[in-house]
Amino acid sequence: MPRLNGVLETVLYVADLDRADAFFGGILGLPCLHADRRMRGYDVAGRGVLLLFPEGGSLQPIETPGGTIPPHDGRGPAHVAFAIEAGALGDWERHLGQAGIAIEGRTRWPRGGTSLYLRDPDGHLIELATPGLWKGY
Secondary structure (H helix, E strand, C coil): CCCCCCCCEEEEEECCHHHHHHHHHHHCCCCEEEECCCCEEEEECCCEEEEEEECCCCCCCEEECCEEECCCCCCCCCEEEEECCHHHHHHHHHHHHHCCCCCCEEEECCCCCEEEEEECCCCCEEEEECCCCCCCC
16 A cells, blocks of 8 residues: 655634634744635644635635645534644743633643643634654654
């Protein structure tokens, strides 16, 4: 069987791209790679891309010079986990508190990792996880 090398893109569907940008670009500090009325793309530590699309805005095929992107969409709260360094956990807690972002949950995992859970403006569950969550991380 051919091998997969990783997850390249993760997509969330949002009600308002500018409001979501204030959270993902501003609060979480993700550098924006692409911004237009149709979508936003953010670099995630040089190892992946977070894409944001307006809810219901990608229900038609998208024609590009290189080919057609099939329709896609999603509804309801989704979940994304971002990797953070173990030593940065306290810094993240302080940063989120100063930004007025509530930590909804905290979990210590059997392998030694810790996860913080919070919500973005669209209600998506955002996890910040230290090493020790999964085998290999």
